[in-house]
Amino acid sequence: MHELSIAMGIVEAAMDEARQRNVQVSAVHLRLGALSGVVKDALLFSYEVACQDTPLEGSRLLIEEVPVMVFCPRCKEKRVLQSVQSFTCPECASPTREVLQGKELEVFALEVEE
Amino acid sequence: MSEPRLVEVRRNVLKQNDVIARSLREQFRFAGVFVVSLVSSPGSGKTTFLEKTLTQLQPRYRVAALVGDLATENDAARLARSKAPVKQITTGTLCHLEAAMVQNALQDWDLHQLDFLFIENVGNLVCPSSYDLGENLRLVLMSVTEGEDKPQKYPTIFNSADVAVITKNELSGVVEFDWDAARKSIESVRPGMKIFRLSAKTGEGMPEYLDFLSRQLAEQRAVVHS
Ligand SMILES: Nc1nc2c(ncn2[C@@H]2O[C@H](COP(=O)(O)OP(=O)(O)O)[C@@H](O)[C@H]2O)c(=O)[nH]1
Ligand SMILES: [Mg+2]
Ligand SMILES: [Zn+2]
Numbered sequence: 145m146h147e148l149s150i151a152m153g154i155v156e157a158a159m160d161e162a163r164q165r166n167v168q169v170s171a172v173h174l175r176l177g178a179l180s181g182v183v184k185d186a187l188l189f190s191y192e193v194a195c196q197d198t199p200l201e202g203s204r205l206l207i208e209e210v211p212v213m214v215f216c217p218r219c220k221e222k223r224v225l226q227s228v229q230s231f232t233c234p235e236c237a238s239p240t241r242e243v244l245q246g247k248e249l250e251v252f253a254l255e256v257e258e
Numbered sequence: 259m260s261e262p263r264l265v266e267v268r269r270n271v272l273k274q275n276d277v278i279a280r281s282l283r284e285q286f287r288f289a290g291v292f293v294v295s296l297v298s299s300p301g302s303g304k305t306t307f308l309e310k311t312l313t314q315l316q317p318r319y320r321v322a323a324l325v326g327d328l329a330t331e332n333d334a335a336r337l338a339r340s341k342a343p344v345k346q347i348t349t350g351t352l353c354h355l356e357a358a359m360v361q362n363a364l365q366d367w368d369l370h371q372l373d374f375l376f377i378e379n380v381g382n383l384v385c386p387s388s389y390d391l392g393e394n395l396r397l398v399l400m401s402v403t404e405g406e407d408k409p410q411k412y413p414t415i416f417n418s419a420d421v422a423v424i425t426k427n428e429l430s431g432v433v434e435f436d437w438d439a440a441r442k443s444i445e446s447v448r449p450g451m452k453i454f455r456l457s458a459k460t461g462e463g464m465p466e467y468l469d470f471l472s473r474q475l476a477e478q479r480a481v482v483h484s
Contacts, residue, residue, distance in 0.1 A: 146354055146385035153271045161267045170262050174271075181387035181414045228413045230446050239449030243417075249388070251269040255262045 282392025
């Protein structure tokens with residue numbers, strides 16, 4: 145399980161941003177792609193552990209799940225996959241391997257207090 | 259205290275790893291070495307396959323390997339039988355390799371002296387998928403004894419890989435391996451992925467794979483020199 149090291153990376157990134165702005169973090173907004181290789185529940189659990197004894201202790205992790213978006217070579221359109229188990233266009237069923245979105249592991253925003 | 263407010267930061271959590279991986283890839287390109295990483299479940303046959311690969315490439319190419327392992331140095335000892343330079347990266351409790359570990363391990367090697375470098379990742383089909391190691395080719399292995407639906411169970415790692423190798427092929431009759439089902443499973447998570455079917459034990463299927471590697475190296479060098 146690598147969610148703990150990912151969670152520690154999130155806490156570090158948030159702490160760094162908070163220090164620069166001289167603020168307290170009450171929540172972290174994370175964008176998590178369906179192809180990021182990270183499991184949401186394991187990450188939520190690890191986040192609490194990673195926050196212990198840091199200025200972020202007690203803060204919340206809010207996860208926005210980002211679906212996989214591909215480019216369909218037949219429709220020539222962006223399409224959102226229904227499942228990561230099937231890389232086919234939901235409209236025309238063409239196989240597609242061009243991933244445009246879905247690998248995100250990004251601290252998107254912080255809820256802060258002065 | 260005032261009301262909480264929202265500030266946008268947009269920070270990639272794996273940025274540090276990605277930056278190192280990018281610099282490694284640049285170093286590899288500059289040195290003209292083609293780098294292949296191997297991922298699979300524990301026991302699929304990475305080390306056996308890699309030992310065979312190193313041994314069979316050696317007459318024609320300068321090869322070396324890094325091998326990640328949780329605690330032991332057994333795999334490194336096995337690979338060293340090929341007489342190629344081999345270095346162990348002990349990851350301790352970490353279930354995957356990261357770019358910084360590869361960078362450290364390579365510090366005292368002269369990459370210009372190599373044609374191929376192989377990196378055996380820790381046996382794990384989940385964690386390694388998030389970490390770019392700067393490799394030119396990521397190869398995912400599965401053996402016929404694991405069942406045909408591995409790709410559907412681990413779509414992320416299969417989708418992140420460039421090539422699939424199905425190994426232990428000489429056992430496919432015994433375990434009634436359904437080749438069509440396996441190919442469909444791979445195709446559904448990674449359309450168009452190149453698949454090699456081989457046995458590291460008997461050597462069947464190895465020549466096609468080794469030819470493919472030779473072509474990849476030649477292509478990479480052609481791009482660099484043009
Ligand atoms: N029958 C057969 N066994 C193999 C083959 N490749 C590896 N093995 C066996 O599978 C087991 C695990 O192999 P190993 O290379 O250590 O797998 P790793 O954990 O992925 O590095 C060992 O007992 C190997 O002898 C093969 O092509 N055919
Ligand atoms: Mg091994
Ligand atoms: Zn389509």
